[in-house]
Amino acid sequence: MLPFPYAVEGGAGSKTIVFLHGFGACREIWRDVMRPLAAEARVLAYDLPGHSHSLQCEGMGGAKPSARAILADLAARQLTKVHLVGHSMGGAVATLMALADPGRVASLTLLAPGGFGPEINAALLRRYAAASGRREIRASLAAMSASRSVPPDHVVDALCLMRKQPGQLQTLIDMAAAMTRDDRQGAIPRAQLHALDMPVMVVWGAEDPLLPVAQAEALPSHFHLHHVLDAGHMLVEEAPDLIAEIVRRNTRRRGRRLRSALGAAAS
Numbered sequence: 001m002l003p004f005p006y007a008v009e010g011g012a013g014s015k016t017i018v019f020l021h022g023f024g025a026c027r028e029i030w031r032d033v034m035r036p037l038a039a040e041a042r043v044l045a046y047d048l049p050g051h052s053h054s055l056q057c058e059g060m061g062g063a064k065p066s067a068r069a070i071l072a073d074l075a076a077r078q079l080t081k082v083h084l085v086g087h088s089m090g091g092a093v094a095t096l097m098a099l100a101d102p103g104r105v106a107s108l109t110l111l112a113p114g115g116f117g118p119e120i121n122a123a124l125l126r127r128y129a130a131a132s133g134r135r136e137i138r139a140s141l142a143a144m145s146a147s148r149s150v151p152p153d154h155v156v157d158a159l160c161l162m163r164k165q166p167g168q169l170q171t172l173i174d175m176a177a178a179m180t181r182d183d184r185q186g187a188i189p190r191a192q193l194h195a196l197d198m199p200v201m202v203v204w205g206a207e208d209p210l211l212p213v214a215q216a217e218a219l220p221s222h223f224h225l226h227h228v229l230d231a232g233h234m235l236v237e238e239a240p241d242l243i244a245e246i247v248r249r250n251t252r253r254r255g256r257r258l259r260s261a262l263g264a265a266a267s
Contacts, residue, residue: 006053011038022088
């Protein structure tokens with residue numbers, strides 16, 4: 001078993017942006033988001049444990065062990081400060097990483113994050129987990145997107161290739177069953193979110209059929225919230241240019257602790 005999750009790197013700059021995909025996906029989904037950001041930052045996209053090149057990797061078993069595995073890899077890479085971007089399950093992983101090691105996280109951009117409430121369309125997630133051919137994968141992606149969205153070919157191709165790996169499909173089926181036991185998902189206690197003092201941006205598609213947009217309500221007052229109209233759950237694929245711009249802006253914001261320190265220095 002590999003000690004660390006697999007990741008691809010690109011770009012250059014003084015800051016590092018780390019991308020964490022959702023359940024059943026892989027690092028390739030970030031291609032069109034990373035491209036405009038790589039001109040100004042180092043970018044790092046992971047395959048989460050149990051997925052693609054990280055199929056046999058430490059950290060399988062859910063968001064918490066994945067968070068520990070990626071934090072360990074960041075430490076091994078000597079990355080002391082990163083901006084985290086996570087979609088769906090990757091959003092839950094990013095949030096848990098920030099709670100476990102807040103000093104390492106400069107900002108959080110969470111796209112329809114998992115774990116912000118117990119409600120989940122379990123049947124839809126399980127359908128996606130079991131999709132094995134191009135037609136099934138495309139149909140599952142479309143079902144998780146807004147009605148007028150078309151899944152990009154490069155994403156369908158990447159997921160089709162990934163699921164041809166020996167053991168990958170059964171791993172996803174087993175993970176989905178564990179994640180949606182009793183047709184619910186595990187939830188991060190809201191009280192813990194108030195402790196996050198780095199810039200946090202939560203982005204949610206108004207037509208999300210997998211995780212209800214109502215989970216974006218009653219967030220801590222310092223969280224920024226952006227609703228994307230005419231978008232479903234697959235925000236990375238449906239609105240890559242918008243997501244790239246949201247990430248760019250969030251990485252330039254200052255957290256509560258820094259603002260308080262600057263205010264005290266000024267006074």
